[in-house]
Amino acid sequence: MIPAVGQANGQTIGDAAFRTVARHLQEQTGIVLTDVKKGLAVSRLSRRLRALQLPDFDAYCDVLSGPDGAAEMQEMVLLLTTNVTRFFREPHHYDALRTQILPGLVAKAKSGGRVRLWSAGCSSGEEAYSMAMCVLEAFPQAAPSNIRILATDIDSNMITKGQTARYQLSEDDLSEHPILLKHMVKVPGRDRYVDIAEPAKSMVRFARLNLQDPWPMQGKFDVIFCRNVVIYFSTETQQKLWPRFAKALNHGGHLMIGHSERVTGPALTPLRSVGVTHYELQAQGAMT
Ligand SMILES: C[S@@+](CC[C@H](N)C(=O)[O-])C[C@H]1O[C@@H](n2cnc3c(N)ncnc32)[C@H](O)[C@@H]1O
Known part of the structure:
Protein backbone atom coordinates (compact mmCIF):
# COMPACT_ATOMS: atom_id res chain seq x y z
CA MET A 1 0.00 0.00 0.00
CA ILE A 2 1.26 3.49 -0.87
CA PRO A 3 1.90 5.63 2.23
CA ALA A 4 -0.24 8.79 2.60
CA VAL A 5 2.88 10.83 3.38
CA GLY A 6 5.02 12.66 0.85
CA GLN A 7 7.69 10.00 0.76
CA ALA A 8 8.51 7.00 -1.42
CA ASN A 9 11.55 5.34 -2.99
CA GLY A 10 13.86 7.43 -0.80
CA GLN A 11 12.36 10.66 -2.20
CA THR A 12 10.29 13.19 -0.29
CA ILE A 13 8.24 16.12 -1.51
CA GLY A 14 7.95 19.40 0.37
CA ASP A 15 4.62 21.21 0.75
CA ALA A 16 5.50 23.94 -1.76
CA ALA A 17 6.62 21.48 -4.46
CA PHE A 18 3.54 19.33 -3.88
CA ARG A 19 1.27 22.36 -4.23
CA THR A 20 3.03 23.28 -7.50
CA VAL A 21 2.62 19.77 -8.93
CA ALA A 22 -1.02 19.66 -7.79
CA ARG A 23 -1.76 23.08 -9.27
CA HIS A 24 -0.28 22.14 -12.67
CA LEU A 25 -2.16 18.84 -12.68
CA GLN A 26 -5.48 20.50 -11.87
CA GLU A 27 -4.94 23.21 -14.49
CA GLN A 28 -4.09 20.60 -17.14
CA THR A 29 -6.67 17.94 -16.37
CA GLY A 30 -9.14 18.98 -13.68
CA ILE A 31 -7.75 16.25 -11.41
CA VAL A 32 -7.49 17.33 -7.77
CA LEU A 33 -4.51 15.97 -5.87
CA THR A 34 -5.34 16.17 -2.16
CA ASP A 35 -2.75 15.85 0.59
CA VAL A 36 -3.56 12.17 1.10
CA LYS A 37 -2.25 11.55 -2.43
CA LYS A 38 1.23 12.88 -1.60
CA GLY A 39 2.76 9.41 -1.26
CA LEU A 40 1.16 8.32 -4.50
CA ALA A 41 2.49 11.39 -6.33
CA VAL A 42 6.01 10.83 -5.01
CA SER A 43 5.97 7.16 -5.84
CA ARG A 44 4.79 7.75 -9.41
CA LEU A 45 6.95 10.79 -10.15
CA SER A 46 10.22 9.66 -8.54
CA ARG A 47 11.13 7.50 -11.54
CA ARG A 48 10.63 10.58 -13.71
CA LEU A 49 13.07 12.47 -11.48
CA ARG A 50 15.58 9.64 -11.94
CA ALA A 51 15.08 9.62 -15.73
CA LEU A 52 15.69 13.39 -15.82
CA GLN A 53 18.59 13.01 -13.34
CA LEU A 54 17.05 15.59 -11.03
CA PRO A 55 18.08 15.70 -7.35
CA ASP A 56 14.66 16.53 -5.88
CA PHE A 57 11.10 17.79 -6.44
CA ASP A 58 12.12 21.44 -6.23
CA ALA A 59 14.30 20.86 -9.31
CA TYR A 60 11.35 19.07 -10.95
CA CYS A 61 9.13 22.12 -10.33
CA ASP A 62 11.79 24.28 -12.02
CA VAL A 63 11.49 22.04 -15.11
CA LEU A 64 7.69 22.38 -15.03
CA SER A 65 7.94 26.17 -15.08
CA GLY A 66 10.89 26.25 -17.52
CA PRO A 67 11.02 26.23 -21.36
CA ASP A 68 10.28 22.46 -21.53
CA GLY A 69 7.42 22.81 -19.03
CA ALA A 70 4.56 22.14 -21.44
CA ALA A 71 6.10 18.86 -22.66
CA GLU A 72 6.97 17.81 -19.11
CA MET A 73 3.43 18.44 -17.95
CA GLN A 74 2.23 15.93 -20.54
CA GLU A 75 4.62 13.36 -19.05
CA MET A 76 3.45 14.24 -15.55
CA VAL A 77 -0.20 13.75 -16.54
CA LEU A 78 0.59 10.27 -17.94
CA LEU A 79 2.14 9.32 -14.59
CA LEU A 80 -0.54 10.80 -12.34
CA THR A 81 -3.75 9.62 -14.00
CA THR A 82 -5.41 6.53 -12.55
CA ASN A 83 -6.27 4.12 -15.35
CA VAL A 84 -7.94 1.24 -13.48
CA THR A 85 -10.61 -0.36 -15.66
CA ARG A 86 -11.89 -3.75 -16.77
CA PHE A 87 -14.32 -5.36 -19.18
CA PHE A 88 -18.00 -5.02 -18.19
CA ARG A 89 -17.14 -3.01 -15.04
CA GLU A 90 -20.33 -1.93 -13.24
CA PRO A 91 -22.40 -4.43 -15.21
C1 LIG B 1 -10.29 5.18 -13.53
S1 LIG B 1 -10.21 5.40 -15.30
C2 LIG B 1 -11.88 5.00 -15.76
C3 LIG B 1 -11.91 4.12 -16.98
C4 LIG B 1 -13.32 3.65 -17.37
N1 LIG B 1 -14.17 4.75 -17.69
C5 LIG B 1 -13.92 2.79 -16.29
O1 LIG B 1 -14.82 3.22 -15.57
O2 LIG B 1 -13.48 1.65 -16.13
C6 LIG B 1 -10.19 7.19 -15.43
C7 LIG B 1 -9.67 7.68 -16.77
O3 LIG B 1 -9.97 9.07 -16.90
C8 LIG B 1 -8.92 9.67 -17.62
N2 LIG B 1 -8.95 11.12 -17.40
C9 LIG B 1 -8.61 11.81 -16.28
N3 LIG B 1 -8.72 13.12 -16.48
C10 LIG B 1 -9.14 13.28 -17.75
C11 LIG B 1 -9.45 14.42 -18.54
N4 LIG B 1 -9.33 15.66 -18.07
N5 LIG B 1 -9.87 14.23 -19.82
C12 LIG B 1 -10.00 12.97 -20.31
N6 LIG B 1 -9.71 11.85 -19.62
C13 LIG B 1 -9.30 12.01 -18.34
C14 LIG B 1 -7.68 8.98 -17.09
O4 LIG B 1 -6.59 9.09 -17.97
C15 LIG B 1 -8.16 7.54 -16.91
O5 LIG B 1 -7.83 6.74 -18.01
Whole structure:
Protein backbone atom coordinates (compact mmCIF):
# COMPACT_ATOMS: atom_id res chain seq x y z
CA MET A 1 0.00 0.00 0.00
CA ILE A 2 1.26 3.49 -0.87
CA PRO A 3 1.90 5.63 2.23
CA ALA A 4 -0.24 8.79 2.60
CA VAL A 5 2.88 10.83 3.38
CA GLY A 6 5.02 12.66 0.85
CA GLN A 7 7.69 10.00 0.76
CA ALA A 8 8.51 7.00 -1.42
CA ASN A 9 11.55 5.34 -2.99
CA GLY A 10 13.86 7.43 -0.80
CA GLN A 11 12.36 10.66 -2.20
CA THR A 12 10.29 13.19 -0.29
CA ILE A 13 8.24 16.12 -1.51
CA GLY A 14 7.95 19.40 0.37
CA ASP A 15 4.62 21.21 0.75
CA ALA A 16 5.50 23.94 -1.76
CA ALA A 17 6.62 21.48 -4.46
CA PHE A 18 3.54 19.33 -3.88
CA ARG A 19 1.27 22.36 -4.23
CA THR A 20 3.03 23.28 -7.50
CA VAL A 21 2.62 19.77 -8.93
CA ALA A 22 -1.02 19.66 -7.79
CA ARG A 23 -1.76 23.08 -9.27
CA HIS A 24 -0.28 22.14 -12.67
CA LEU A 25 -2.16 18.84 -12.68
CA GLN A 26 -5.48 20.50 -11.87
CA GLU A 27 -4.94 23.21 -14.49
CA GLN A 28 -4.09 20.60 -17.14
CA THR A 29 -6.67 17.94 -16.37
CA GLY A 30 -9.14 18.98 -13.68
CA ILE A 31 -7.75 16.25 -11.41
CA VAL A 32 -7.49 17.33 -7.77
CA LEU A 33 -4.51 15.97 -5.87
CA THR A 34 -5.34 16.17 -2.16
CA ASP A 35 -2.75 15.85 0.59
CA VAL A 36 -3.56 12.17 1.10
CA LYS A 37 -2.25 11.55 -2.43
CA LYS A 38 1.23 12.88 -1.60
CA GLY A 39 2.76 9.41 -1.26
CA LEU A 40 1.16 8.32 -4.50
CA ALA A 41 2.49 11.39 -6.33
CA VAL A 42 6.01 10.83 -5.01
CA SER A 43 5.97 7.16 -5.84
CA ARG A 44 4.79 7.75 -9.41
CA LEU A 45 6.95 10.79 -10.15
CA SER A 46 10.22 9.66 -8.54
CA ARG A 47 11.13 7.50 -11.54
CA ARG A 48 10.63 10.58 -13.71
CA LEU A 49 13.07 12.47 -11.48
CA ARG A 50 15.58 9.64 -11.94
CA ALA A 51 15.08 9.62 -15.73
CA LEU A 52 15.69 13.39 -15.82
CA GLN A 53 18.59 13.01 -13.34
CA LEU A 54 17.05 15.59 -11.03
CA PRO A 55 18.08 15.70 -7.35
CA ASP A 56 14.66 16.53 -5.88
CA PHE A 57 11.10 17.79 -6.44
CA ASP A 58 12.12 21.44 -6.23
CA ALA A 59 14.30 20.86 -9.31
CA TYR A 60 11.35 19.07 -10.95
CA CYS A 61 9.13 22.12 -10.33
CA ASP A 62 11.79 24.28 -12.02
CA VAL A 63 11.49 22.04 -15.11
CA LEU A 64 7.69 22.38 -15.03
CA SER A 65 7.94 26.17 -15.08
CA GLY A 66 10.89 26.25 -17.52
CA PRO A 67 11.02 26.23 -21.36
CA ASP A 68 10.28 22.46 -21.53
CA GLY A 69 7.42 22.81 -19.03
CA ALA A 70 4.56 22.14 -21.44
CA ALA A 71 6.10 18.86 -22.66
CA GLU A 72 6.97 17.81 -19.11
CA MET A 73 3.43 18.44 -17.95
CA GLN A 74 2.23 15.93 -20.54
CA GLU A 75 4.62 13.36 -19.05
CA MET A 76 3.45 14.24 -15.55
CA VAL A 77 -0.20 13.75 -16.54
CA LEU A 78 0.59 10.27 -17.94
CA LEU A 79 2.14 9.32 -14.59
CA LEU A 80 -0.54 10.80 -12.34
CA THR A 81 -3.75 9.62 -14.00
CA THR A 82 -5.41 6.53 -12.55
CA ASN A 83 -6.27 4.12 -15.35
CA VAL A 84 -7.94 1.24 -13.48
CA THR A 85 -10.61 -0.36 -15.66
CA ARG A 86 -11.89 -3.75 -16.77
CA PHE A 87 -14.32 -5.36 -19.18
CA PHE A 88 -18.00 -5.02 -18.19
CA ARG A 89 -17.14 -3.01 -15.04
CA GLU A 90 -20.33 -1.93 -13.24
CA PRO A 91 -22.40 -4.43 -15.21
CA HIS A 92 -25.82 -2.84 -14.54
CA HIS A 93 -25.01 -0.19 -17.18
CA TYR A 94 -24.43 -2.91 -19.78
CA ASP A 95 -27.70 -4.58 -18.71
CA ALA A 96 -29.51 -1.27 -19.30
CA LEU A 97 -27.74 -0.91 -22.64
CA ARG A 98 -28.85 -4.40 -23.73
CA THR A 99 -32.41 -4.32 -22.46
CA GLN A 100 -33.56 -0.66 -22.46
CA ILE A 101 -31.41 1.19 -24.95
CA LEU A 102 -30.11 -1.00 -27.76
CA PRO A 103 -33.45 -2.29 -29.08
CA GLY A 104 -34.37 1.28 -30.14
CA LEU A 105 -30.89 2.11 -31.40
CA VAL A 106 -30.60 -1.10 -33.43
CA ALA A 107 -33.97 -0.33 -35.07
CA LYS A 108 -32.67 3.16 -35.87
CA ALA A 109 -29.43 1.76 -37.40
CA LYS A 110 -31.32 -0.89 -39.38
CA SER A 111 -33.39 1.84 -40.99
CA GLY A 112 -30.19 3.66 -42.00
CA GLY A 113 -29.95 6.00 -38.99
CA ARG A 114 -26.78 7.24 -37.37
CA VAL A 115 -26.02 5.83 -33.89
CA ARG A 116 -23.14 7.08 -31.77
CA LEU A 117 -21.84 5.87 -28.39
CA TRP A 118 -18.99 7.54 -26.48
CA SER A 119 -16.69 6.14 -23.82
CA ALA A 120 -15.36 9.39 -22.31
CA GLY A 121 -12.30 8.66 -20.17
CA CYS A 122 -11.95 5.22 -21.74
CA SER A 123 -8.55 4.33 -20.24
CA SER A 124 -7.17 1.31 -22.18
CA GLY A 125 -10.42 0.62 -24.04
CA GLU A 126 -12.12 -2.21 -22.15
CA GLU A 127 -15.25 -0.06 -21.62
CA ALA A 128 -15.59 0.84 -25.31
CA TYR A 129 -15.03 -2.76 -26.45
CA SER A 130 -17.58 -4.00 -23.87
CA MET A 131 -20.07 -1.57 -25.44
CA ALA A 132 -19.17 -2.87 -28.91
CA MET A 133 -19.75 -6.47 -27.78
CA CYS A 134 -23.22 -5.55 -26.45
CA VAL A 135 -24.04 -3.89 -29.77
CA LEU A 136 -22.85 -6.92 -31.74
CA GLU A 137 -24.90 -9.27 -29.57
CA ALA A 138 -28.00 -7.19 -30.33
CA PHE A 139 -27.14 -6.66 -34.00
CA PRO A 140 -24.50 -9.03 -35.43
CA GLN A 141 -24.34 -6.97 -38.67
CA ALA A 142 -23.62 -3.75 -36.74
CA ALA A 143 -20.07 -3.25 -38.03
CA PRO A 144 -21.01 -2.23 -41.60
CA SER A 145 -23.98 -0.15 -40.35
CA ASN A 146 -23.78 3.45 -39.13
CA ILE A 147 -23.19 2.51 -35.46
CA ARG A 148 -19.87 3.77 -34.13
CA ILE A 149 -18.23 4.02 -30.71
CA LEU A 150 -15.85 6.84 -29.86
CA ALA A 151 -13.31 6.16 -27.11
CA THR A 152 -11.37 9.13 -25.73
CA ASP A 153 -8.90 9.70 -22.93
CA ILE A 154 -6.36 12.32 -21.95
CA ASP A 155 -3.68 9.63 -21.59
CA SER A 156 -2.05 8.94 -24.97
CA ASN A 157 -0.46 5.70 -23.68
CA MET A 158 -3.95 4.36 -22.93
CA ILE A 159 -5.19 5.39 -26.37
CA THR A 160 -2.34 3.43 -27.98
CA LYS A 161 -3.18 0.43 -25.81
CA GLY A 162 -6.83 0.58 -26.84
CA GLN A 163 -5.92 0.85 -30.51
CA THR A 164 -3.61 -2.15 -30.17
CA ALA A 165 -6.62 -4.05 -28.78
CA ARG A 166 -4.57 -6.77 -27.07
CA TYR A 167 -5.47 -7.68 -23.49
CA GLN A 168 -4.55 -10.24 -20.86
CA LEU A 169 -7.75 -11.63 -19.38
CA SER A 170 -7.95 -12.58 -15.72
CA GLU A 171 -9.58 -15.78 -14.47
CA ASP A 172 -12.45 -13.58 -13.21
CA ASP A 173 -12.91 -11.99 -16.65
CA LEU A 174 -13.22 -15.43 -18.20
CA SER A 175 -15.55 -16.92 -15.61
CA GLU A 176 -17.81 -13.85 -15.16
CA HIS A 177 -18.05 -12.79 -18.80
CA PRO A 178 -17.95 -15.80 -21.14
CA ILE A 179 -19.19 -13.45 -23.90
CA LEU A 180 -15.66 -11.99 -24.06
CA LEU A 181 -14.11 -14.97 -25.86
CA LYS A 182 -16.81 -14.78 -28.51
CA HIS A 183 -15.46 -11.40 -29.62
CA MET A 184 -11.77 -12.12 -29.12
CA VAL A 185 -9.05 -14.19 -30.73
CA LYS A 186 -6.53 -16.00 -28.52
CA VAL A 187 -2.91 -14.98 -29.09
CA PRO A 188 -1.01 -18.20 -29.89
CA GLY A 189 1.54 -19.21 -27.25
CA ARG A 190 0.59 -16.43 -24.80
CA ASP A 191 -1.51 -17.62 -21.91
CA ARG A 192 -4.76 -15.63 -21.51
CA TYR A 193 -3.68 -12.98 -24.07
CA VAL A 194 -6.37 -12.09 -26.59
CA ASP A 195 -6.89 -9.68 -29.48
CA ILE A 196 -10.27 -8.04 -29.95
CA ALA A 197 -11.81 -9.65 -33.05
CA GLU A 198 -12.37 -7.48 -36.11
CA PRO A 199 -16.11 -6.68 -35.97
CA ALA A 200 -15.82 -5.19 -32.46
CA LYS A 201 -12.43 -3.61 -33.17
CA SER A 202 -13.62 -1.88 -36.34
CA MET A 203 -16.54 -0.24 -34.54
CA VAL A 204 -14.39 1.64 -32.01
CA ARG A 205 -12.36 4.75 -32.86
CA PHE A 206 -9.85 6.02 -30.30
CA ALA A 207 -8.75 9.63 -29.92
CA ARG A 208 -6.89 11.63 -27.31
CA LEU A 209 -9.18 14.21 -25.74
CA ASN A 210 -8.88 16.27 -22.59
CA LEU A 211 -12.44 16.69 -21.29
CA GLN A 212 -11.54 20.19 -20.05
CA ASP A 213 -10.79 21.34 -23.63
CA PRO A 214 -13.38 22.15 -26.32
CA TRP A 215 -14.80 18.95 -27.82
CA PRO A 216 -14.30 18.74 -31.59
CA MET A 217 -17.08 16.20 -32.25
CA GLN A 218 -19.79 17.63 -34.51
CA GLY A 219 -22.67 15.18 -34.12
CA LYS A 220 -24.52 14.22 -30.94
CA PHE A 221 -24.43 10.94 -29.03
CA ASP A 222 -27.11 8.42 -28.18
CA VAL A 223 -25.15 7.00 -25.25
CA ILE A 224 -22.29 8.44 -23.20
CA PHE A 225 -20.38 6.46 -20.60
CA CYS A 226 -18.23 8.75 -18.45
CA ARG A 227 -17.55 6.54 -15.48
CA ASN A 228 -14.98 6.87 -12.70
CA VAL A 229 -13.48 9.96 -14.32
CA VAL A 230 -15.11 13.01 -12.71
CA ILE A 231 -14.62 11.52 -9.26
CA TYR A 232 -11.07 12.88 -9.49
CA PHE A 233 -12.32 16.40 -10.34
CA SER A 234 -13.48 19.22 -8.05
CA THR A 235 -17.24 19.77 -7.64
CA GLU A 236 -16.86 23.00 -9.62
CA THR A 237 -15.22 21.16 -12.55
CA GLN A 238 -17.92 18.47 -12.41
CA GLN A 239 -20.64 21.15 -12.51
CA LYS A 240 -19.09 22.56 -15.68
CA LEU A 241 -18.96 19.12 -17.33
CA TRP A 242 -22.51 17.88 -16.70
CA PRO A 243 -24.22 20.47 -18.94
CA ARG A 244 -21.65 19.77 -21.66
CA PHE A 245 -22.55 16.07 -21.59
CA ALA A 246 -26.26 16.95 -21.64
CA LYS A 247 -25.64 19.18 -24.67
CA ALA A 248 -23.68 16.40 -26.42
CA LEU A 249 -26.64 13.97 -26.15
CA ASN A 250 -29.48 13.47 -28.58
CA HIS A 251 -32.90 13.90 -26.97
CA GLY A 252 -33.72 10.59 -25.30
CA GLY A 253 -29.96 9.86 -25.10
CA HIS A 254 -28.36 8.21 -22.06
CA LEU A 255 -25.53 9.22 -19.72
CA MET A 256 -23.91 6.62 -17.45
CA ILE A 257 -21.56 7.73 -14.67
CA GLY A 258 -19.46 5.96 -12.03
CA HIS A 259 -20.92 4.32 -8.92
CA SER A 260 -19.76 7.07 -6.56
CA GLU A 261 -20.62 9.98 -8.87
CA ARG A 262 -23.86 12.01 -9.09
CA VAL A 263 -25.10 14.63 -11.51
CA THR A 264 -25.95 17.73 -9.48
CA GLY A 265 -26.69 21.36 -10.22
CA PRO A 266 -28.53 22.95 -13.17
CA ALA A 267 -27.65 20.05 -15.53
CA LEU A 268 -30.17 17.93 -13.64
CA THR A 269 -33.03 19.91 -15.23
CA PRO A 270 -32.82 18.31 -18.66
CA LEU A 271 -31.50 15.00 -17.32
CA ARG A 272 -33.85 12.52 -15.70
CA SER A 273 -32.53 9.80 -13.41
CA VAL A 274 -33.72 6.50 -14.87
CA GLY A 275 -31.57 4.02 -12.95
CA VAL A 276 -28.54 3.75 -10.70
CA THR A 277 -26.07 6.38 -11.99
CA HIS A 278 -28.02 6.33 -15.26
CA TYR A 279 -29.59 9.51 -16.69
CA GLU A 280 -31.69 10.18 -19.77
CA LEU A 281 -31.86 13.48 -21.62
CA GLN A 282 -35.57 14.27 -21.73
CA ALA A 283 -37.19 14.32 -25.12
CA GLN A 284 -37.79 17.77 -26.59
CA GLY A 285 -40.98 19.28 -25.18
CA ALA A 286 -40.90 17.02 -22.09
CA MET A 287 -38.80 19.45 -20.06
CA THR A 288 -40.61 21.42 -17.42
C1 LIG B 1 -10.29 5.18 -13.53
S1 LIG B 1 -10.21 5.40 -15.30
C2 LIG B 1 -11.88 5.00 -15.76
C3 LIG B 1 -11.91 4.12 -16.98
C4 LIG B 1 -13.32 3.65 -17.37
N1 LIG B 1 -14.17 4.75 -17.69
C5 LIG B 1 -13.92 2.79 -16.29
O1 LIG B 1 -14.82 3.22 -15.57
O2 LIG B 1 -13.48 1.65 -16.13
C6 LIG B 1 -10.19 7.19 -15.43
C7 LIG B 1 -9.67 7.68 -16.77
O3 LIG B 1 -9.97 9.07 -16.90
C8 LIG B 1 -8.92 9.67 -17.62
N2 LIG B 1 -8.95 11.12 -17.40
C9 LIG B 1 -8.61 11.81 -16.28
N3 LIG B 1 -8.72 13.12 -16.48
C10 LIG B 1 -9.14 13.28 -17.75
C11 LIG B 1 -9.45 14.42 -18.54
N4 LIG B 1 -9.33 15.66 -18.07
N5 LIG B 1 -9.87 14.23 -19.82
C12 LIG B 1 -10.00 12.97 -20.31
N6 LIG B 1 -9.71 11.85 -19.62
C13 LIG B 1 -9.30 12.01 -18.34
C14 LIG B 1 -7.68 8.98 -17.09
O4 LIG B 1 -6.59 9.09 -17.97
C15 LIG B 1 -8.16 7.54 -16.91
O5 LIG B 1 -7.83 6.74 -18.01
